[in-house]
Amino acid sequence: MNITPIAFASTPFKEKFGIPRQPSLIKHANSVIEFVSPYDQPDAFVGLEQYSHLWLQFGFHQHEHAEFKPLVRPPRLGGNKKTGVFATRSSFRPNSLGLSLVELKQVILDKKTSLIVSCPDLLDGTPIYDIKPYIEYSDSAINPQCGIAKNAPSSKLDVVFSDKARAMLHALTKNGYTNLECFVKEVMEQDPRPAYKQQNEDPKIYGMKLYAFEIKFRVEQNSLIVIDITS
Incomplete structure (x- = not known):
C-alpha cells in the first residue's frame, strides 16, 4: 500500500x-x-x-x-x-x-x-x-492502564526571563506574535533538554528555534532562565 x-x-x-x-x-x-x-x-x-x-x-x-x-x-x-x-x-x-x-x-x-x-x-x-x-x-477509555505514563509529568520548571529576553518578547508581541510569552513559557516549563540531562547539574547554555527566533536558555536547579531571544 x-x-x-x-x-x-x-x-x-x-x-x-x-x-x-x-x-x-x-x-x-x-x-x-x-x-x-x-x-x-x-x-x-x-x-x-x-x-x-x-x-x-x-x-x-x-x-x-x-x-x-x-x-x-x-x-x-x-x-x-x-x-x-x-x-x-x-x-x-x-x-x-x-x-x-x-x-x-x-x-x-x-x-x-x-x-x-x-x-x-x-x-x-x-x-x-x-x-x-x-x-x-x-x-475515551474507562479506567485505562497506561504503563510507564500513568500520570502527566509532575514537575515543571519555573521559567524566568532576563530583562533582555523580556524586552524582545514585548517587541515581538507588538509585531503580531500574540501570546508569545505564554507559548515560550509553556515550552520551557516542560524542560526540553534530553531526559538524561535533567538528573544532574547542567551548566550548558542551550539554543532552541521557535518560529523565526532562536531562544537561548540555561537551567539552574528548578528554574529555567531564558537568557536571550534573537531573530
Missing part, C-alpha cells in the same frame, strides 16, 4: 528539540494544516466544524529511513533504560507513522483549504496522511 500526504503542517517548531513530547501540553501553540490537491476540495470538509477535536495521522518525515530498533529509550524512563518500541510513542517506528490529538479552532475554505488547530506536537513541515474527528463515547 502506498500512501501520500493529504496536507502539511505549519507549526512554530522548526526542529525536533523543543517539540512537546505529547499533544495538548502546550495550550498556546497553533498549527495550520494546509491541504493539497485533490484533497483540498471543500466538499470533503462539510460538517467538520461540528467537532472540537481531531485525530491527525502523520509521518515522522525526518526518520523515514531510520533503521528499525525493537528497543528504545523513552524520556519517561530517564533516557537511559530501554523498553519495547511498541510500548512507547517513540518517533523511531517501523513505518514512521504517528497519531496526534489536536483541538480544531477553525476551518478555512477560501483560496487555500486549511485547518487551524491548537496543541500540536508536530515538527514544521510534517506530512499529514489522514484526519478523523474525535468521538468522546468511543475514543
Whole structure:
C-alpha cells in the first residue's frame, strides 16, 4: 500500500528539540494544516466544524529511513533504560507513522483549504496522511492502564526571563506574535533538554528555534532562565 500526504503542517517548531513530547501540553501553540490537491476540495470538509477535536495521522518525515530498533529509550524512563518500541510513542517506528490529538479552532475554505488547530506536537513541515474527528463515547477509555505514563509529568520548571529576553518578547508581541510569552513559557516549563540531562547539574547554555527566533536558555536547579531571544 502506498500512501501520500493529504496536507502539511505549519507549526512554530522548526526542529525536533523543543517539540512537546505529547499533544495538548502546550495550550498556546497553533498549527495550520494546509491541504493539497485533490484533497483540498471543500466538499470533503462539510460538517467538520461540528467537532472540537481531531485525530491527525502523520509521518515522522525526518526518520523515514531510520533503521528499525525493537528497543528504545523513552524520556519517561530517564533516557537511559530501554523498553519495547511498541510500548512507547517513540518517533523511531517501523513505518514512521504517528497519531496526534489536536483541538480544531477553525476551518478555512477560501483560496487555500486549511485547518487551524491548537496543541500540536508536530515538527514544521510534517506530512499529514489522514484526519478523523474525535468521538468522546468511543475514543475515551474507562479506567485505562497506561504503563510507564500513568500520570502527566509532575514537575515543571519555573521559567524566568532576563530583562533582555523580556524586552524582545514585548517587541515581538507588538509585531503580531500574540501570546508569545505564554507559548515560550509553556515550552520551557516542560524542560526540553534530553531526559538524561535533567538528573544532574547542567551548566550548558542551550539554543532552541521557535518560529523565526532562536531562544537561548540555561537551567539552574528548578528554574529555567531564558537568557536571550534573537531573530
